[in-house]
Amino acid sequence: xxxxxxxxxxxxxxxxxxxxxxxxxxxxxxxxxxxxxxxxxxxxxxxxxxxxxxxxxxxxxxxxxxxxxxxxxxxxxxxxxxxxxxxxxxxxxxxxxxxxxxxxxxxxxxxxxxxxxxxxxxxxxxxxxxxxxxxxxxxxxxxxxxxxxxxxxxxxxxxxxxxxxxxxxxxxxxxxxxxxxxxxxxxxxxxxxxxxxxxxxx
Numbered sequence: 219x220x221x222x223x224x225x226x227x228x229x230x231x232x233x234x235x236x237x238x239x240x241x242x243x244x245x246x247x248x249x250x251x252x253x254x255x256x257x258x259x260x261x262x263x264x265x266x267x268x269x270x271x272x273x274x275x276x277x278x279x280x281x282x283x284x285x286x287x288x289x290x291x292x293x294x295x296x297x298x299x300x301x302x303x304x305x306x307x308x309x310x311x312x313x314x315x316x317x318x319x320x321x322x323x324x325x326x327x328x329x330x331x332x333x334x335x336x337x338x339x340x341x342x343x344x345x346x347x348x349x350x351x352x353x354x355x356x357x358x359x360x361x362x363x364x365x366x367x368x369x370x371x372x373x374x375x376x377x378x379x380x381x382x383x384x385x386x387x388x389x390x391x392x393x394x395x396x397x398x399x400x401x402x403x404x405x406x407x408x409x410x411x412x413x414x415x416x417x418x419x420x
Contacts, residue, residue, distance in 0.1 A: 219305050220260050222313035222355075222362025224385045225249055228261075228301040230293050231275060238282045242266075242293065246301045247274035258318070260302040262386065263360030263397045264288050265318025288320040289359075289395035300360040300385050313362025314355040320397045322346050324358075326390050327372060336377045337366065338387065340396060344371065348408075349400035357399040361385050 382388035
């Protein structure tokens with residue numbers, strides 16, 4: 219489980235394309251400190267398993283399902299990525315509950331800078347629209363953010379200077395893909411109150 223508070227801006231150092239998967243090597247001295255084989259690290263909001271590590275880098279295998287559901291397949295050597303280690307029991311929950319299970323991808327539609335922040339408009343897939351509400355939480359490339367406006371096919375987020383400086387959201391351009399994870403609580407509520415609600419509580 220993660221909080222969507224990015225710890226480090228990392229970098230892809232190697233990409234190996236396999237028949238139905240990819241193997242990535244990523245630089246992240248902070249998130250690999252004390253890392254062990256089998257640990258989880260979120261990469262642009264996608265929970266990946268550490269296969270190898272050393273010299274401030276780690277390797278992770280990404281299966282076909284993950285490549286289909288996220289934007290990780292577009293990463294190449296030199297790509298910058300948001301990195302976060304799992305939340306430790308007893309830590310403050312600085313963002314919101316994030317699983318690292320991407321629900322879909324969107325893309326940057328527009329950026330409107332101002333003196334102290336920047337409004338970013340993001341395309342929203344139709345199947346995720348019902349989970350995104352004004353002032354609700356959403357994870358964009360692993361960053362926990364508050365929705366400013368929500369429409370059927372887009373939403374906006376407001377980025378403070380810290381977020382712009384310390385995450386990939388500061389360098390993303392119009393047309394760039396982003397990973398989206400909606401609030402898992404909303405999905406559970408929908409499931410429980412759906413057509414089979416009475417059956418589920420028996």
